[in-house]
Amino acid sequence: MAVTAPTTRFCGRCGAPLAPGAGFCGRCGTPVLAQQVFAPPPPGPPPAYQYARAPRAQYPTGQGKLAPALIAGGLVVVLIVVAVVVAGIAIAQFANGHHSACTTNCAPKIVTPLPEEASFRSTKYNFVVNYSSGWTVRDQDDSGITLGTRVGSIEIFGTSGGSAEQAVDLVVRGLPTAKWQDVTQVDRVRGAHIGDEEGVGAIYSANLINGSQSAVKVRFAVIAAKRGDVTVIVFAVDPADTKSPNGMPEGQAFDYLCTEFSWS
Amino acid sequence: MTNGEEREAPPLVTCSRCGSTVPAGNFCGHCGAHLSTGNARRPNAYAAVPNQKVAQLAILSTLFPHLPHRRSGPFRVALVAGGALVVMLAAMHLFAPATVAAVCVLPILYLMYLYEVEIYESEPWLVVGATFVIGGLLGLALTNITGQSLSDLVLTGDRDSALVLAGVGIPVIAQILMLAGPLFLYLARDRFLEPLDGLAFGAAAALGFTLASSLTAFWPLISGPLVASGSPFDWAVRLTRAGLLIALINASTTALITSAVWLHRYDRLHVGRPLSTSILAALVVAFGVQIAVGVEGFLVDDLLVDLVIVGLITALLLLFIRNVIHDALLVEGVEREIGPDAPCPECHHIVPTMRFCPNCGAARAAASKQGRALTTVKA
Numbered sequence: 001m002a003v004t005a006p007t008t009r010f011c012g013r014c015g016a017p018l019a020p021g022a023g024f025c026g027r028c029g030t031p032v033l034a035q036q037v038f039a040p041p042p043p044g045p046p047p048a049y050q051y052a053r054a055p056r057a058q059y060p061t062g063q064g065k066l067a068p069a070l071i072a073g074g075l076v077v078v079l080i081v082v083a084v085v086v087a088g089i090a091i092a093q094f095a096n097g098h099h100s101a102c103t104t105n106c107a108p109k110i111v112t113p114l115p116e117e118a119s120f121r122s123t124k125y126n127f128v129v130n131y132s133s134g135w136t137v138r139d140q141d142d143s144g145i146t147l148g149t150r151v152g153s154i155e156i157f158g159t160s161g162g163s164a165e166q167a168v169d170l171v172v173r174g175l176p177t178a179k180w181q182d183v184t185q186v187d188r189v190r191g192a193h194i195g196d197e198e199g200v201g202a203i204y205s206a207n208l209i210n211g212s213q214s215a216v217k218v219r220f221a222v223i224a225a226k227r228g229d230v231t232v233i234v235f236a237v238d239p240a241d242t243k244s245p246n247g248m249p250e251g252q253a254f255d256y257l258c259t260e261f262s263w264s
Numbered sequence: 265m266t267n268g269e270e271r272e273a274p275p276l277v278t279c280s281r282c283g284s285t286v287p288a289g290n291f292c293g294h295c296g297a298h299l300s301t302g303n304a305r306r307p308n309a310y311a312a313v314p315n316q317k318v319a320q321l322a323i324l325s326t327l328f329p330h331l332p333h334r335r336s337g338p339f340r341v342a343l344v345a346g347g348a349l350v351v352m353l354a355a356m357h358l359f360a361p362a363t364v365a366a367v368c369v370l371p372i373l374y375l376m377y378l379y380e381v382e383i384y385e386s387e388p389w390l391v392v393g394a395t396f397v398i399g400g401l402l403g404l405a406l407t408n409i410t411g412q413s414l415s416d417l418v419l420t421g422d423r424d425s426a427l428v429l430a431g432v433g434i435p436v437i438a439q440i441l442m443l444a445g446p447l448f449l450y451l452a453r454d455r456f457l458e459p460l461d462g463l464a465f466g467a468a469a470a471l472g473f474t475l476a477s478s479l480t481a482f483w484p485l486i487s488g489p490l491v492a493s494g495s496p497f498d499w500a501v502r503l504t505r506a507g508l509l510i511a512l513i514n515a516s517t518t519a520l521i522t523s524a525v526w527l528h529r530y531d532r533l534h535v536g537r538p539l540s541t542s543i544l545a546a547l548v549v550a551f552g553v554q555i556a557v558g559v560e561g562f563l564v565d566d567l568l569v570d571l572v573i574v575g576l577i578t579a580l581l582l583l584f585i586r587n588v589i590h591d592a593l594l595v596e597g598v599e600r601e602i603g604p605d606a607p608c609p610e611c612h613h614i615v616p617t618m619r620f621c622p623n624c625g626a627a628r629a630a631a632s633k634q635g636r637a638l639t640t641v642k643a
Contacts, residue, residue, distance in 0.1 A: 049287075049288035051274070051289065051613040051614060051615050052613065052614050053613050053614070054614050065380050066338075066379065068337070068338035068341075071338040071376060072338060072342040073345075074342075074376070075342040076342075078368075078372050079346055079368055079372065080349070080365070082364060082368050083353070083362075083364040083368070084361065086361075086364045086486065091487065136420070136421075138421035138422075138423075139421075148420035148421040148422055149420060151419065152419045152420060153419060153420055153421045177494055177498055178498050178502075178566075178567045179565070181488070181494050182485070182493050184493075207484045207488060208415075208418070210415065214407070214411050214414065214415075214482070215482055215483070215485045216418070216419070217484045218419065238419070239415060
């Protein structure tokens, strides 16, 4: 198709006719200088036109700076190196910090009474728990109570049947693996008791994955004792602190709660 | 012309959409509309990769839009190889290295992409520093500060406060911080003019942020035993969420805002642009998605259900940003030139150099910057 000689000028943006000598389109404001000034070809379906394929030698090969094999291979190599380095640093940190928590032969415990106390009575299992009034009740029903402490939480609940050892085992095995990772027993709780009843208990380390999928290192203790047909279980969790006895900053407060427990 | 063979110049036709007189072909070289149908939006030809539909779920051509179709293959293989490495490590119960590898896949691939297409032009250190490095440092700082507060709330059982922090506070602050580096570039370097520059800067900053944030958030897991406990299935789900989906969501929301901001400067006429390309729409969608994912992640305990929901959100978000990219590329600028003939970086046909390839419809703004320079030199 031959190019027709310029006659009337049209805006290349909106197609409006341009005034003679205009620098801008009167309708849409587009500058005219950069526009083509051909008269529009006759209306109708555009003619088919097939552009030639460039010879391979003319391909803009420069757009590929990385060799194809280098992209996949390079990524995998970099990932392996980064994974090994970061995991190495992390594991070294783990190895250094893992054994520094006081788990055996710790300093004598000084059990100081809680300043003010509130209490909870289980109507189903007939026990009374005295706890610091500074703690917050998160949940309670007739079989137990969950309390938010200063930096952790503690749950005291009753159940019937089974031994204390079985109760501890059931609680730990029942922790959902989606949230509780790397659960490892750190130590037994020596002299475990709930109220005046001897019991069993253990302290564990774990990673707790919270709702936003970030993890925190925690220590938790599970203690159980049985009187008659009632088994009471104490489940206490604190952020892991290597400077505290058993790695639990509130261990003494939890111990005091167990001491003040009353089977009625 | 090719092989010294003289070809008749293409006839000129009038585009029924923009009214321009343009060389004949399948697409208008000025506005990108399909010439035979006059369809301005051309839903079957995505402006960055015209052999794909606009409504098509594709990670590479959406977040790596400068990548020519023929160069996307190696990146696709790299993505699969990275994923396979993560799966292999997780299957061997090497969860710490698997976590590190999972959160690094997309950020490293994106660095390769930036190098491949030279978004940064002559200032690689400035661009990478303002996006990846600043994003990474801010991600590290935010996660350290808020992670401790969130852990305290979760451990003490204060779910209401934890929900507000995890569902609203952290996502909103994180989204603002992910924008810091790109906005610095926006103010300091106005020669990075094109909306796809903004998109790439936003995605890069978000991936740097997500990498540092994820490593910090998972550090207790990474610094656990080398051969860790836990179900490989749980880990596979968790790593897919953190390594792929959250990285894609953060990259998409940030890129959505930055591309809208860049488009606002690029297209000052604001005539006939869809509402979805406005800054307000980008802010609403981006912050809405961040809050939705934050709240959902806190409330839904089941890993698989959580993964499905986040996967759906990711897919919808990718489709949305793909539409925005398409519309941004179709925005008419004042550039109305018909340049010399040169091979199209996308289809490799010899076409007049225009904003869109008259043959395949690929937007020239979506070609790699080096590719664009080379075609001009060759011509």
